[in-house]
Amino acid sequence: MITGKNYVGSTLKAAGEKTFKTFNPQLDKENPWVFTEATPEEIEETVTLANRAFGTYRNCSGLEKAVFLNAIADEVLALGDNLLVQYCSESGFPMGRAEGERGRMVGQLRAFAQMLAEGSWVQATIDTALPDRLPAPKEDLRKILVPLGPVVVFGSSNFPFAFSTAGGDTASALAAGCPVIVKSHSMHVGTGEMVASAILKAAQKTNMPEGVFSNLVGGGTTLGASLVKHPLVKAVGFTGSIRAGRALFDLASQRPEPIPVFAEMGSINPxxxxxxxxxxxxxxxxxxxxxxxxxxxxxxxxxxxxxxxxxxxxxxxxxxxxxxxxxxxxxxxxxxxxxxxxxxxxxxxxxxxxxxxxxxxxxxxxxxxxxxxxxxxxxxxxxxxxxxxxxxxxxxxxxxxxxxxxxxxxxxxxxxxxxxxxxxxxxxxxxxxxxxxxxxxxxxxxxxxxNGVPTGVEVCPSMIHGGPYPASSDSRFTAVGIHAVYRWVRPFSYQNWPNELLPVELQDENPLQILRTLNNIQTKSKV
Missing domain, CATH: 3.40.309.10 (Aldehyde Dehydrogenase; Chain A, domain 2)
Structure with missing residues (x-):
């Protein structure tokens, strides 16, 4: 059932007065559902919830996050054909495309879950101390990747599943340990609401913190701009036009604390x-x-x-x-x-x-x-x-x-x-x-x-979906594949830290048996 409301965390809200409908391009008429745009108060509550959730979610283990992502995939599939019919009614795409794109969305979620369960993605790096080194001793330094904070994801017009509510940006940000706020694309907000309901059901079943995911609705540019400018938001994911992507990039760079915008924009693919x-x-x-x-x-x-x-x-x-x-x-x-x-x-x-x-x-x-x-x-x-x-x-x-x-x-x-x-x-x-x-x-x-065609993007670790500006806002990263997770993290070092207080990935015993770089050698050995 489509409510037309915003998911502020797991709560449905629609206090606003501005409404709009989606359009069925195949039937050339408006769809019946009415959607209510998020109010400034709902936006503020959503971001505050996400920031609060970050304090808990960032400390979830890789296995806990993997269970969450797999649960999202399960709940999406449990929506059955109703989700596919909704997708077609708002996109004009045929049922075969809907089935294929849903498979890609589910496959992405499970790929990130597998990455989290294995655990080496955090790039744990250890340089042990050399107290007797001359002319100065060397300190014990250990580096790991840590999440940035709440991430805003903008749904894509042309991929209602794979690049939208539970698509690659959302899956990779959740894998990184970042709560996600989706700004649902106005052309397929009904599809977005159904997928959002699956994510939140999975969050509840796996005991994720309230605010780990929210889904907001807006027909214009006000909602998106408000989210990007909010001081508690720490990164943005976007797929769309050069004009819109650059506008978001400029907004983010003009903040008192600039934040990264990972935008996949225009390309003519020569x-x-x-x-x-x-x-x-x-x-x-x-x-x-x-x-x-x-x-x-x-x-x-x-x-x-x-x-x-x-x-x-x-x-x-x-x-x-x-x-x-x-x-x-x-x-x-x-x-x-x-x-x-x-x-x-x-x-x-x-x-x-x-x-x-x-x-x-x-x-x-x-x-x-x-x-x-x-x-x-x-x-x-x-x-x-x-x-x-x-x-x-x-x-x-x-x-x-x-x-x-x-x-x-x-x-x-x-x-x-x-x-x-x-x-x-x-x-x-x-x-x-x-x-x-x-x-x-x-x-x-x-x-x-x-000797091929550019259309078709394989979801795998070797895929790069990005490129020099304006194809993307940062050519060092991909929007597709498990390496997309690196957009939402930053490197962080511990110096001379007590072993028992380190993240388990950096502890001497290597309890997770992940691949680490120990004194410039990749190994699963203990320190």
């Missing part, structure tokens, strides 16, 4: 097609990229918005085959009428630029809120001269840049903004001739793909 690969497999890559461009109506942060190649017969053939493949794919529903309007405005702006032409567009009828895919083209010189052409358009559109030669291609890559991904399509023997291209891409992206 793809370079080398001549030999197109000569050998142009049809294969045209089909693959038609699918990648249109996947989920292009509403992926890894959507390939920029295709680059060198002029010639191979690129001409690829262009024709890509156009043919694109025109055969039926459009997909977008998340909201406002998303479709923004997509169409952005695509129209690109088409209107001097030197840009359209090489493909779906020509059939499209239902309301369905994004009609397009592929545009422009020469390399014009692209370099017009920064508008490298802006992200959130939806199913890509631009094919035709370069005169390798030198122009390298210049384009070197001048790109930071990106989440970069891709090189080529034959293995070709790569040896393009070392400068590989290095240039590495400087601009967080993940470099060979």
């Amino acid at each position: 793809v370079v097609f080398l001549p030999e690969a197109l000569k050998t497999n142009s049809q294969k890559w045209a089909t693959a990229y038609a699918g990648s461009i249109t996947l989920g109506a292009g509403q992926f942060c890894t959507n390939p918005g920029l295709l680059i190649g060198i002029k010639g017969a191979e690129l001409n053939q690829f262009s024709l085959e890509l156009a043919e493949a694109i025109e055969k794919i039926a459009p997909f529903c977008m998340l909201h009428p406002s998303m479709k309007d923004s997509f169409e405005e952005g695509a129209a702006t690109m088409v209107a630029q001097s030197g840009v032409s359209k090489i493909a567009e779906y020509k059939g009828e499209a239902a309301p809120n369905y994004g009609v895919q397009k592929v545009l083209t422009v020469d390399g010189k014009t692209f370099l001269e017009n920064k508008t052409l490298s802006h992200e358009v959130f939806g199913p559109v890509s631009i094919l840049v035709q370069c005169d030669d390798e030198e122009e291609l390298l210049r384009i890559v070197s001048q790109l903004d930071g990106q989440l991904t970069g891709t090189i399509i080529g034959e293995a023997n070709e790569l040896k001739e393009y070392k400068e291209l590989i290095e240039g891409m590495q400087n601009r992206v967080g993940r470099l793909i060979f």
